[in-house]
Amino acid sequence: MKVMDKWVAEFFIRCQKNPRVSPTNLLSALKFRESAGDCSYLKKSSVLREISDSLIRGNVAEGTLDLLETLEKLHRGSVLTESHKFAYCWTAVECTVRLMWPLSASEGLYGDAVERIWTKRIGVLKERGSGLVSEELLKWEADLRKAVEDDEVYKRIRESNVRYSAVCFLNQLLKEQWAVLGSCSLESVAQRMLLKSRKAVDKGTRRLDEGEKENGEDNRDVHGVECPQHAAGEEEERTMGVQEQEHEPSLDEGDKMVARELKDFLLEIQRQMDPSFTRQLQEPNNANITTPQPSRRVNSTGTSGQQQDSASENRVRPHLPTPEPLNVSPLKKKRANPVARRIKKFWTPEEVAVLREGVKEYGKSWKEIKNANPEVLAERTEVDLKDKWRNLLR
DNA sequence: TTAGGGTTATTT
DNA sequence: AAATAACCCTAA
Numbered sequence: 001m002k003v004m005d006k007w008v009a010e011f012f013i014r015c016q017k018n019p020r021v022s023p024t025n026l027l028s029a030l031k032f033r034e035s036a037g038d039c040s041y042l043k044k045s046s047v048l049r050e051i052s053d054s055l056i057r058g059n060v061a062e063g064t065l066d067l068l069e070t071l072e073k074l075h076r077g078s079v080l081t082e083s084h085k086f087a088y089c090w091t092a093v094e095c096t097v098r099l100m101w102p103l104s105a106s107e108g109l110y111g112d113a114v115e116r117i118w119t120k121r122i123g124v125l126k127e128r129g130s131g132l133v134s135e136e137l138l139k140w141e142a143d144l145r146k147a148v149e150d151d152e153v154y155k156r157i158r159e160s161n162v163r164y165s166a167v168c169f170l171n172q173l174l175k176e177q178w179a180v181l182g183s184c185s186l187e188s189v190a191q192r193m194l195l196k197s198r199k200a201v202d203k204g205t206r207r208l209d210e211g212e213k214e215n216g217e218d219n220r221d222v223h224g225v226e227c228p229q230h231a232a233g234e235e236e237e238r239t240m241g242v243q244e245q246e247h248e249p250s251l252d253e254g255d256k257m258v259a260r261e262l263k264d265f266l267l268e269i270q271r272q273m274d275p276s277f278t279r280q281l282q283e284p285n286n287a288n289i290t291t292p293q294p295s296r297r298v299n300s301t302g303t304s305g306q307q308q309d310s311a312s313e314n315r316v317r318p319h320l321p322t323p324e325p326l327n328v329s330p331l332k333k334k335r336a337n338p339v340a341r342r343i344k345k346f347w348t349p350e351e352v353a354v355l356r357e358g359v360k361e362y363g364k365s366w367k368e369i370k371n372a373n374p375e376v377l378a379e380r381t382e383v384d385l386k387d388k389w390r391n392l393l394r
Numbered sequence: 395t396t397a398g399g400g401t402t403a404t405t406t
Numbered sequence: 407a408a409a410t411a412a413c414c415c416t417a418a
Contacts, residue, residue: 344403344412367395382395384413390398391411 007185013045014184040074041181047071048177051170060166064091065121071177072132080131083173089137090166092117096144100158105148114144347388351376355385355392364389 051067054060068088072080096117102108118141125133147154183191347355354376358369366382366389377385 341402341413346411364396381413383397383415386396386398387412387414394410 010042010045010184011186013042013049040076044071044074044177044181045184047074048174048181052174055167055170055174060091060094060163060170062095062117062121064170065095065117069125069130069132072130081173081176083169083176085132085134086136087166087169087173088132089134089140090162090169092122092137093140093144094162094166097157097160097162100154103155104151105154110154111148114148118144345379351380352388352392355388358385359389 047067047070051064051071054064054067065088068084068091072084072088096110096113099109099113102110105111122133122137122141143153143157147157182188354373355369358372362368362372364386366385369385370377370380370382380388
């Protein structure tokens, strides 16, 4: 299963502000329903999201009970939290009590509800020894059954505000469960990137302030890749805060750093996907090999995403709105669909002058030239400098 | 990071 | 069609 699919699915499922994405549809479209094993966190997210959606709509119904039971199954074995039990209990009660609209138990659907929910549904739970059957639940069952016969008890229960308790417990459950899941994968990566880029920017400015003049080999250590969730989790809140406050100062430098990080990150993903792509290449019947040249060309077009539409994998991709096009494009290459390129921008006389000075001073150390003139050359990479110099020499 | 081969888009 | 400028990709 593709890592990227999971991450994106997770992101969309968790994004509460996107009413167009229904977790159920998304997961079944991606065929995640069957393979429970390796993506239970995805399913858990989806269930939590559905509970949350129905709460927002003011819906506490028997569908919520289904969700809570599914959630229990996803925990497989581990001990249920109190809030889970309470939420289930009070939701079940609410589902029954909402049918107490007539003045007497003998009228209306109350009796049916008790039968359906407490005899059948909860009966099944009892049979399989579910942890959801709490003492609280059993107490309520007794009361509700009594109410079928006894109009006094019926009236008393009818006037209590069960719904409020149910909503409170459900909210409590959601809060706890989301906390257990932690931040979602894409967010963690984004946070990690931000951290790294901030460190890099700090380092960069410090170097400039010192007006360094030694050899180019300073000890810049690159220890980023091997710090997954843990570090991100701890620094999370601080980073998010900083992200919002500090949007102006590091606009060009910082954003470019982040873009580069993102590029590395995408390359990493590409590497994960590569094996399957090369396997597909070996299959006969690939119409789009126009030039059967040896190694390089064939390989690169192969990895370039051409294969995405190959029917060899019959997985339906959901049609989600296309996000903003990325200017940095490691995944697409030569002949693939409209390649995302940076917008062509001519060199200003000032930039050229700075480049000329730089070459005079540092020689062909494009990196140093750029570091010496971060403002003027903010929009140029080292490679751009090299290319421009090549053009100037022609 | 850099050098060098290659592509894209625009102009001549 | 050739030339040019800016940009992209990859080996080392």
